[in-house]
Amino acid sequence: MPGDNDIKIDVFKDLLYDAVREHGSESRLFTQSDLLDLNVIPDRDVLLLVKVVQALTADKLLVATREGSTLAWRWRSREEAKKYTSFPNDETMLVYTVIDEAGRDGIWNRTIKNKLKMHESLVKNAIKYLETKGFIEPMKNNVEHPNKKMYIKANLKPSERATGGPWFTDGELDTAFVEELQELVFDYIKTKSAYLSTHIPMSGGGGGGGGATRAPKKGVIRGAAPSTTAPGEDTTRGTKRSATEISNDSSPIMQNSALPPRSAPSATPAPAHTSSRNARKVFLPLPAGYKQYPTVTEIAQLIDRAGVTNNTTLSEADIQQLVDVLVFDGRVEPIKVNGRKGYRVTRAVKQDTQSFSKRRETNPDCVSGAPPIPNGLMEAPCGRCPVFDICVEGGPVSPSTCIYFPRWLGIEQAPPAVSKEVTAS
Amino acid sequence: MNTINVTRPVGELLSLLVEEFLGELPARIFKVLLTRGRLSAPTLAQYTSMTKRQLLHGLVVLQQHNLLHYKVDPESTHMTMYEANPENAYNLIRVGKTLEMVDSTFGAAAKDVMRSLLLSGFTRISDLVAAYQEQIDEASKATRTEPDDEDPFAEPEGVNGDAQAAKKPGLVIKSTAHLNSVICRLVEAELIEVMHDKIFLTHHDLVKGAEAKVMKEYFPTGIKGNKAKVELQEKIADELREDRSKSKSLKRKLEQNSAAAKRRKLFAEGGLNGAPEEETDPLLDAKQVIRINHEKCLVDLRNRRLVQFVNDMIGETTGYVYAVLLKHLTKSLPRCRTDPLIDISEEHIEQGKGFVTTDEILDSLKTAVDLSLGLGKESRDKFSSRAAEKVQHSAPKKKIILEAAVDGDASADEDEHDDGDGSDSDESMADGDFKPAQANGTKVKFADGVAGDYKLDRPTQLKQHLLLLAESSQRFVRHCGPNEWTVDFVPLIQTLKEAELDSIIEQQCGRPGLRLVRILRSKGKLDEKALTNTALMRKSEIQQTMLQMLKAGFAHTQEVPKDNKADVSKSFFLWYCDTNRSLDRLQARSYKSMLNCIQFLEVLRQKEKDVLSVTKRLDVKGREKDVMRKEYYDRYSQFLEHEKRLFAQMGRLDDLITLLKDF
């Protein structure tokens, strides 16, 4: 009885569909034996199974895929299936299928065309139809292919690859977020990888002096991990660290030793100590073999605890990326002690002892990290001169017509006209 | 042999330097020689349009200061051919620095002798003695009764005959005997060497000469086979080495003498005021001609530079320790760079024993220096002495650059030879004592677990500084054996060069520029997208920065065509950094900046011509302040101020050039 048979198949259709849905997500592939093992089709009747599967496929509730050499199926939601059955023509269905398969990565309209070997106008029509129906939408903020017209199934969250990962917000690199985190990480590494000493400079005596007393060596990240803010931190200087400032280190120990000062007297003058305080805080490098330089894992934990990342979750790989940037900046360096890879601040003594966020409160455009090493070329006017390349004696720009040298030497104006008679009085 | 690539700005710079120090006439000759190459006197006269007398005078001055190479053409013409010596001309800029260095290591007397030598070029010892004798005589006549406030360590009166001469403040050489001992000390330190017949040859001629001699002596029938070729190279190297060692003859003679040992000891103690010794040193042959050995001076200047680098990177106490270490290590190191022709095998490279022991350093540290400074303190359970004291027997194969560090496979502090098990299982070992320098057999008392409370003994403190240097990412020293330390200069200097470059990039293109360059340096060629991903910077910012750096010569591009049609509009570009190329460009920039400095000085001189001509008058010279009208005197002193500043700036530029060119 054909009707009977149909009814039987209808029943099994529902049973099989429900069973399949129970056994996995939409992306799971079921082979023929998988389906038989569901024990829905009595007596493992292959013929019946084929009939049932065929019916489901026709209803678009099962999708056949080739898995290697064997055939396999995955299920599709009824809602989706309804879409598939509603398309006006095959082209539209094919286009939708391709977009569907591209999943969260989305797909470029040219790729659709090439894949289906279809005429452009047909693809266009299909896309237009699908878009007006609300089945697909153009992909916004695609970081991976910013200039390509891409489509994605409606209501699907684009993949990380497409959005660019945690550092991107609305398709733009969130530099403010990145920088904020970087400073946090830098301050953390700085305080965990160097020793904060209170240095008392003494006058006279070649040996110089000043015992380094023990100061709390804790993190000073403000607002981030309040529990680690060390008391007394805020008594240090809050002055602006400008690019020309050489260092905050001018320990007097070498006054009388064989050590020469910087070889030329013209070096930028050391910052004046405006404060009357004698005690000065300074970071000192830790002796060799220190085992507790912070690792990426520890840094990641700190960021996690600090809760500054709002609703973005950062993996250790993300943090590694941040730390690497600091390494490239020359602000921190990796150090391996017995196979444990930690990070430490470079040029510890040149670092400001105040945390970056705190300093920024008083000076919004201060720079974190040690200033670059002063250098003869950059001190001379020519080192920063915009017309350096064309400047030559006899040319349109030359040392004789130079306006920067007089300024550098502090002779802004030409001296008043020289009187004819020059004599020794 | 360091060679200067004499480009147009460099040529101009060198001529101006010669003019600055030796006068206009020699400078004119020098300039012609620089631009025209090897010339004979008659041709030279033509080019310079000078009379024979002028020319000869100029040549003598140049020769005196070693600014000429010359060679008598033996075969054809018997004519003397002259050639400029640009290296030595450049050395003129370094005069002040060299003197300062001698001053700080050997004291004022040595500095004075060096200054005399620098002023007069190479000098016969007897002439030098005579010149000083004159000074001493004059001084003792003039100021017999003035009290001595110059030198608190001067010998009590009457101990020896020169006491009275020593009275004169400002007179640093007190007697000819004193002079003798100073010369000996400088000879022993190799800062002064004796002249010999081959010193005026160019390097090229020297090599050719050696080759000819070897061919004639050992291979009269020609070279056959590879073995003979190698032998030839070795023989030539031997020959050249012998030439080179001629200038050390005086030193060798001194060393054989027992008196030398005594003097050396004084030197080691930093005995700046070395007591005048025997009246005459029979070993100093008055007829011998001496000159300053710039090669050796460079070794000392390099030491100073490295110490400065440590001061910048780590701290000054560690820097001081490093200075002492370097002084010991380079005591018998004759030059910064080896000559590939001469120093062909390890055994021939003269460098003494090649390492310094902890004890040697300890014995030379000034007692006034507090070694507890400059280092953090933590309880000892936080340290692994095994990791800290790791010994590295040979120099690192890889350069210490960022890639190693970032990729993590060979971090700067990882030992490539005995990395242990690489696990964290060393806790037990780490808890072992933080060993004091064992040879000293001293004990360290720890207040257990409490940082900052304990006092380490001096040998341990010293060792901490040394280990810190060894652990540094720059690898300032290598812990080459238990309590033995050495320095791998070649990679270290490269690191220093890169650090200088980085500092300039950071100042010129900001931190973003530095970041991008260091990424490219460690990862090779990258396209813009890869750069964006690594640098975490906006594309627009990257483009802007990279263009700026392309212009400045810090970064380069490579065009990669998409297909073999090589359509430019379709090809994409890769960014990369060629560090050595950037360094070359930097060097050229520094030369040109220096040239601009000296040219601007000339501009100033022109402007103040009237004032300056007054100061040249004999009745004004020396008492400018009293005789000049205030207005003019002010202008004069301001000019001097500016001149000083410009020279100082040139000195700073020289720091950079010397690092790039000579270290």
Ligand code: SF4
């Ligand atoms: S214009 Fe002045 S500052 Fe610029 S390169 Fe020329 S001399 Fe130097």
